[in-house]
Each structure stands twice: as structure tokens, then as C-alpha cells.
Amino acid sequence: MSKNAAQIKVGLIGTQFMGKAHSNAYMKLPHFFDLSANPVLQAVCGRNEANLNKLKNQFNWVGGETNWQNLVNRKDIDLIDISTPNDLHYPIAIEGAKNGKHLLCEKPMALNTDEAFSMYEAAEKAGVVHMMIFNYRFVPAIALLKKMISEGKIGEIRHFNAVYYQDWLVDPEFPYLWRHDSKTSGSGAHGDMNAHIIDLARFLVGEFEAVNGEQKTYIKDRKKPDGSGFGKVTTDDATAFMARFQNGAMGSFLATRMATGRKNFLRFELFGSEGAAVFNLERMNELQYFSREDEGDIQGYRTILVTETSQPFIDAWWPPGHIIGWEHTFIHQFKILMEGISKKEKVSPDFYDGFRCQQVLDAVEHSAKSEKWEKIEPVDRIK
Ligand SMILES: NC(=O)c1ccc[n+]([C@@H]2O[C@H](COP(=O)([O-])OP(=O)(O)OC[C@H]3O[C@@H](n4cnc5c(N)ncnc54)[C@H](O)[C@@H]3O)[C@@H](O)[C@H]2O)c1
16 A cells, blocks of 8 residues: 555445445455555445445445435545446536535436436536546456457457346346336346347447347336335336447347356457457356468367456466455456546546446337337537
């Protein structure tokens, strides 16, 4: 940990799943990476006081708030971390930008493209650093693949096929949550899981041109956890779509919470003119790679164990072969964010990436209704 590093005071909103994952990342980051600015766990916010105090004590947050407006208005906060249900991303980001706070936002960015663009515009106008959490870009094997693509090892990409499977909605007794209500969540499996693989496609392949989708909700009512009856499910359990990219590549995508037996199964295959690659989150330290340059008799997919210190992010961790896990993706992403804030530089992925991802999400939903291909309007970055 660098003693001369500046301090970036973080205000985190959300105390549950992502609240814990982000707290863990802020806590560990300065112990492994030598940074020009270290995060300070200044204040955490959640409505439920018991949950708030639990997280606050678990990770030694200095302060706590039960009202997000209070947090966003505090003078002693530099960075607002938005880890709440999706309907709050927009109001918190707008208020945060007004107060000159740097912004970190969980995916999906917003409830719709208009909100997402307004958030991007507000952050740019305020001149703050803004970042979207698309943490899978920071898996070392995926960062390595990005480098291999830029070096021409895959060639012209023709296909990107991705699935993201979970099974927690197979159980009809699974209760009604904010994730089942389009007013709080926007969409279901689509915004939650397709957002990740759409972003990976933009990262590795390029911009989308058009999409054609199908959405399904299999269980239409679920029991409310407070015993007050049933809630109407207004979000998708599963969304599949085909895609055409601007560079001519074809894509297929399926996100479902109805994938019996699959817990958090994210897998993609990418085929190019010179090579191909396969990634599976359950084997996240590995990248499968096929090169057309290999000699005929020994040609075949090889498995690269991405744990060498020369490979992305690994030099901060353990000797080769000592694998890392899912939580490290957030630590890697936060490293980029801290450096960006301290050097007053733009970071990637940012709110533009969140907005472009949201455009694809919305176009798929429109297509599922229109039963037609829907185009994604090309929009440049704000200059
Ligand atoms: N990057 C990832 O891999 C990943 C994984 C899961 C969730 N997410 C995203 O993270 C966000 C949060 O998801 P989660 O799974 O942590 O949800 P969660 O339900 O576990 O937690 C939501 C939190 O928001 C807080 N909250 C709700 N309303 C609030 C309000 N009015 N004021 C203050 N706090 C409020 C709740 O108290 C709770 O602490 C979502 O946008 C979700 O899509 C990202």
C-alpha cells in the first residue's frame, strides 16, 4: 500500500449482494495494487438499518446513511457508487453529477435508453469521472483475449455466440423481488445478464447494427415475501436474440434464469478468420484458443492457463498457477477507476458504454414486440 497515495472518499449506496462485492474490492485493492490514489470507505447507505450496520461493521465503513440524498449531498464524499435496484440508478447519478461527484454505476445502466443518455450527458457536463460496472471485461483471460484480437490472432471476427444461464427462477416458490417488477428493474434476465454479454460483445467484436429478439416469462405470479399475496411478474425470465454487428459479424445471445442446474454459467465462443476462442466463467482462469497457424497434425484448441505475471492484472496476485476468482474482477475494475480519478482521466467502460449497451437492450425488447429486426442508432461520444 502506497503511503503517499491520495485518498478517494467513497459513498456506496446498496448494502446487499453488490454492496458486499464492492466493499470487499475497495478494502482489498490498496493491499495488492500500488495506486496513486486509494479508496477510503467513507460512508455506506441502505434503507434497512440492520443490514446497513452489518455491512458497515463487516468492512469498517466510517459512516452510514439510510437516505441516499443525504449521502449524495455530503461534502466528504468524492465518488458515488450506485449499487441499488435499477430504477434508482438514474436519479442518483443525476443528483451525484449535480453535486460534482465522480460516478460508478452498476449494470444495467438505467430503465431505458433515454435515462441512460441523460446520465451520460449529465456526467460529461459535470466533468466528473464516470464508470459502468461491466466487471467481466476485467477477467484476465478476457483481457488477454482482447489483446490477442488487437494483435490480429483471431483475424476478422465472423461469429460471437454467448449464453448466460442461471436457474433460480425454475422454482415456482422463489419469492417476488424488485427484479420481477419492470418499474424497479426495467427488464429481467435481459437487463441483468444479457447486459454483461452485450458489453463483452461490444468490447471484443464491436458495435451492434441490428437485433432480433424473443422474450418469455414462464411463471407470471410469485408469492410476496411479506405474505401479502402474489405479485405480478412484469419482467422476462428469458431473452434470446440474434445480432448483426457493424463489421459484418453475426451474434447469438441467450440469457435465462430458467436454465435448470446452471448457477452462473457465462460462456461465449468467438470465431475469426485466423483463430477462435472459447471462454467459460466456471473455468475463468482459462482461455481456449485455436490458431490456424498451428501445424496441421497438432492443430486443435489449446487451453491457456491465464496466471502468468505477464498476463493482464496477474502480477498483483500469486505465483503462476495459483488461480484467482470472481471477486477479483471488481478489484481490477476499481484499480482502473482509482487511477482515472486521481489522474483526472477518462476510464473505460464509462457511461457511454452503459448507454450503448442500453440501446441494444431496448432494441431487443422492441424487436420482441414488433417481431421484426430493429436497428441500433449509431451515436457518437459527446465531444
Ligand atoms: N456486476 C454484477 O455482476 C452484478 C451482479 C448482481 C447485481 N448487479 C447489479 O447491482 C445492482 C444491485 O443489485 P443487488 O443484487 O446488489 O441487489 P440487492 O437486492 O441484493 O440489494 C439492493 C440494495 O439496494 C438498497 N436500496 C434499495 N432501495 C434503496 C433506497 N431507496 N435507498 C437506499 N438504498 C436502497 C437495498 O437496501 C439493498 O441494500 C443492480 O443494478 C444489479 O443489476 C450486478
